Amino acid sequence: MSKPSFRLGIIVNPFAGIGGALALKGSDGAQIREKALAMGAEKKANEKMAKALSILDALSGQVTVLTASGDMGETVCASLGIPCEVIYHAPEVQTEGEDSENAAHAMVEAGVDLLLFAGGDGTARNICRVVGEAIPVLGVPAGCKIHSGVYCVSPAAAGQVVSQMIAGELVSVMDAEVRDIDEDAFRGGKVIAKHYGEMRVPAELTYVQAVKMGGKEDEALVLDDISAYVSEIMEDEPDTLFVMGSGSTVGSVMEYLGLDNTLLGVDVIKNGELVANDVTASELIELTRDKPSKVVLTVIGGQGHILGRGNQQLSPAFIRQLGKENMIVVATKQKVQALDGKPLRLDSGDPQLDEELAGAFTIITGYKDKVLYNAL
Incomplete structure (x- = not known):
């Protein structure tokens, strides 16, 4: 029996987006996460990744899944019954940006065909810092701030893109911007967005969002x-x-x-x-x-x-x-x-x-x- 030819990497930032519903203007930083959790925030990044991965059931045998331990990917794979190989083990339950970077480094070393990650713009920055344009990536939107062009328009859309890639329908890629805003300035009423680099994403524009238009309209x-x-x-x-x-x-x-x-x-x-x-x-x-x-x-x-x-x-x-x-x-x-x-x-x-x-x-x-x- 031939082995699956497509290698899919999965990384989840389990704390992405926990400040959104509580009007905390982001989830970056241990203090914000602790405040959000104390206020009863729900961690929904894995739930959103699950929506993206639901397509893999129909593609059983065609893909090998590589992921990180616990809530960084292993948990959601187990919940869906998706066999996976854990190639990065987070040292603590409370994961940080460096865990996303370390997991991304492991994915690059493993030579995945596509790195699918769930998070917000902070997570995209972490991934970009390590990956650059080394491997194709695709973001499942799970954060408060989604300014970067590497994210799909929805979790389900991300699953559709992955499905098309595994089927060989998408062969070209495009460069997409990674952008993030200063959360402290954001809470003070200012949007200061910076460009942090570019990553390669599948070129299916129906499902991959454009970078947000900033600034005042001249109208x-x-x-x-x-x-x-x-x-x-x-x-x-x-x-x-x-x-x-x-x-x-x-x-x-x-x-x-x-x-x-x-x-x-x-x-x-x-x-x-x-x-x-x-x-x-x-x-x-x-x-x-x-x-x-x-x-x-x-x-x-x-x-x-x-x-x-x-x-x-x-x-x-x-x-x-x-x-x-x-x-x-x-x-x-x-x-x-x-x-x-x-x-x-x-x-x-x-x-x-x-x-x-x-x-x-x-x-x-x-x-x-x-x-x-x-x-x-």
Whole structure:
């Protein structure tokens, strides 16, 4: 019997994303991790990797899986019944960035055909520091900050790319940027993103996200038009809670209203006044339960995500409580056109909810100016 020809490396940062739902603006550093865990944060990186690896059941016998010990990969493989070889053993249960780097070094030494890793931009930095362009990599989005272009648009999409690679359908690769922001500055209201290098990723653009577009759009008048229209909607619905999601376009609405805005956080307003700022996922559910509520979202430039990127406070439970009819999406036409026909992306963390929300969304693109756009 011939041996499997495809060697898949798997690394999980088990603490990736634990600060997201708690509005901690990241998960980097032992203090943030300890604070998040003390607040009841759930480690979901392995759950997201499991969604990506679910495709391997149909590919049994075609792939050899190499991974790291415990929650860095071994655990999720065992939960799915995937045979694996542990080639890196973390010395402590509490893993650090250096463990990701050491595991990546082991993967390079083993000559894996693809390194699949779950984490955020901090994890991508760790992997890039060791791997560079030595082997192809692919990220499963599990962190609070996903600015890097090495990540797929969702865990399931990552699984699809892996499946196509194992089947030999994807042979070309592209260079993708690894970017990260200064979390301390981020918590202070500033986005300072840096370029940390490039890694090679499978060139399937339907599933691999683009690097986030940073900076202010040069469309001030259009943003004013959008803001004026949203303001009228609010005036027409007194006593309704408006949950303001993250993003520069939503920030422009808040600026138009003369209200303080939490950069890439979630604020709540009612009757033109700020009710709560920088809320957590649990706080948001309690605040809006049994009250008329709507959420204002924007499209992440270059990617198309409206859920799952920088707004994890908008949990599946909150979105279900709210309903699709109460989701207001705002974006300039320039931002929509930049998607080049790619659909809006839903990555709420609940695949069933994403499926229920899929379909046409109305996007406010100006004053009483709307377009219909498909979401998947």
